[in-house]
Amino acid sequence: xxxxxxxxxxxxxxxxxxxxPLWASSTPSRVAQPGEPASEILYVVEPxxxxxxxxxxxxxxxxxxxxxxxxxxxxxxxxGQRLMVPMGDVHGIDPPDSLPYVVQxxxxxxxxxxxxxxxxxxxxxxxGMVSPHGLYAGKTIQVPSTEEGRLEGALRSVEPxxxxxRVALRHDIPPWSLAFANRISNxxxxxxxxxxxxxxxxxxxxxxxxxxxxxxPLPASQGETLxxxxxxxxxxxxTGELFDRGIRxxxxxxxxxxxxxxxxxxxxxxHELRIRATESSGSSxxxxxxxxxxxxxxxxxxxxxxxxxxxxxxxAAENELLNALRPTFTEPRxxxxxxxxxxxxxxxxxxxxxxxYNDGPYRGYHGxxxxxxxxxxxxxxxxxxxxxxxxxxxxxxxALMLDHGWGVxxxxxxxxxxxxxxxxxxxxxxxxxxxxxxxxxxGAHLHWxxxxxxxxxxxxxxxxxxYRWPEGG
Ligand SMILES: [Zn+2]
Numbered sequence: 001x002x003x004x005x006x007x008x009x010x011x012x013x014x015x016x017x018x019x020x021p022l023w024a025s026s027t028p029s030r031v032a033q034p035g036e037p038a039s040e041i042l043y044v045v046e047p048x049x050x051x052x053x054x055x056x057x058x059x060x061x062x063x064x065x066x067x068x069x070x071x072x073x074x075x076x077x078x079x080g081q082r083l084m085v086p087m088g089d090v091h092g093i094d095p096p097d098s099l100p101y102v103v104q105x106x107x108x109x110x111x112x113x114x115x116x117x118x119x120x121x122x123x124x125x126x127x128g129m130v131s132p133h134g135l136y137a138g139k140t141i142q143v144p145s146t147e148e149g150r151l152e153g154a155l156r157s158v159e160p161x162x163x164x165x166r167v168a169l170r171h172d173i174p175p176w177s178l179a180f181a182n183r184i185s186n187x188x189x190x191x192x193x194x195x196x197x198x199x200x201x202x203x204x205x206x207x208x209x210x211x212x213x214x215x216x217p218l219p220a221s222q223g224e225t226l227x228x229x230x231x232x233x234x235x236x237x238x239t240g241e242l243f244d245r246g247i248r249x250x251x252x253x254x255x256x257x258x259x260x261x262x263x264x265x266x267x268x269x270x271h272e273l274r275i276r277a278t279e280s281s282g283s284s285x286x287x288x289x290x291x292x293x294x295x296x297x298x299x300x301x302x303x304x305x306x307x308x309x310x311x312x313x314x315x316a317a318e319n320e321l322l323n324a325l326r327p328t329f330t331e332p333r334x335x336x337x338x339x340x341x342x343x344x345x346x347x348x349x350x351x352x353x354x355x356x357y358n359d360g361p362y363r364g365y366h367g368x369x370x371x372x373x374x375x376x377x378x379x380x381x382x383x384x385x386x387x388x389x390x391x392x393x394x395x396x397x398x399a400l401m402l403d404h405g406w407g408v409x410x411x412x413x414x415x416x417x418x419x420x421x422x423x424x425x426x427x428x429x430x431x432x433x434x435x436x437x438x439x440x441x442x443g444a445h446l447h448w449x450x451x452x453x454x455x456x457x458x459x460x461x462x463x464x465x466x467y468r469w470p471e472g473g
Pocket of ligand 1: 349366368369370446447448
């Protein structure tokens with residue numbers, strides 16, 4: 001309280017002391033570092049500003065600015081208005097009962113509000129949103145934190161021996177609706193104590209035949225894999241587009257899965273995702289929404305290579321050989337859960353690093369991850385699959401590729417030995433090769449790469465449970 005008063009006083013004094021034109025530059029002089037105690041600057045609102053854009057520019061938050069300036073409606077600011085902008089550790093100023101929430105693909109403001117026992121008006125006020133079009137998948141907004149029990153009948157714990165169907169029955173709601181509200185792709189995977197949101201009346205009503213659609217993980221990042229899962233009320237053919245490319249969907253236990261590789265050079269920002277369900281009669285229904293793609297955290301490196309090795313004829317022929325494999329798409333899915341690390345070594349070069357050769361421009365990027373290891377170190381299959389390439393190449397050296405189904409391929413370069421044959425089926429954990437220093441390589445290591453629908457992505461993401469895959473495949 002005293003703090004708020006102090007801020008108000010500073011503002012009042014500032015207004016008295018320097019009347020008239022702008023005295024706070026609209027360009028940020030500096031952005032406070034996290035953990036730094038709160039300090040504040042005076043900002044004069046310019047055309048096009050929103051509290052959100054101002055908060056972002058100065059490392060502050062909408063609610064902190066609204067509190068300090070006692071704004072009842074953060075969506076109403078006007079050009080020329082003078083605002084104190086707290087920077088640094090603004091969390092002491094933020095209402096303690098608000099939490100960040102990442103907007104999901106099919107979320108409407110009203111759905112998020114219902115799930116957090118509030119109204120869409122209160123949410124838009126808390127976040128300084130002036131239009132519902134400001135909402136998109138991957139955006140982080142503030143929501144009031146919900147204490148258990150405050151939402152009447154909304155958050156419930158799973159009891160021992162509960163199944164999703166029993167919980168649904170107890171609350172008189174369809175099991176799919178419960179599964180959707182809680183983003184459960186496999187209804188048999190419940191654990192005691194797990195908490196459910198029991199969807200309310202205003203739960204998202206998608207256009208039939210769509211029952212649900214989600215994108216994981218959100219927000220998306222350059223160089224990552226996205227899993228798009230769609231549920232429909234009846235058997236349909238699901239197709240879609242993202243980044244001007246078609247998405248191939250495959251059905252498994254009533255869910256349609258589409259895997260998308262976000263290319264390292266995809267523009268950061270908003271991208272339109274379209275999903276279509278086509279009935280056997282030929283009629284189709286489309287849903288669409290915007291997805292936020294974050295910039296990846298990639299470094300830069302210069303590679304010094306003898307000119308002969310970078311002969312365009314050599315690189316083109318080798319790339320062509322690989323490109324012929326990029327459209328590979330087989331069924332079924334050959335993995336479940338996370339992938340196994342192919343060798344123990346730590347990372348010596350990360351995926352996505354922007355690369356320039358000799359004195360050239362940064363036109364390339366590191367298409368895989370380099371793992372440390374001496375020549376002869378065993379390499380194991382990270383998932384089951386089929387050997388689809390065994391080659392001795394000039395740049396990639398002794399090279400091996402596995403197909404894991406659904407357009408997921410992994411590659412292993414610079415090997416000393418390959419322990420499998422073309423066409424061979426391997427199981428997760430099988431010995432497939434040994435680390436080496438062949439091709440364009442300056443020391444023994446494993447270059448491990450991954451393709452999703454022909455797009456190079458970071459395989460390290462797959463070592464973590466970024467999506468809860470059902471067993472089998
Ligand atoms: Zn590499």
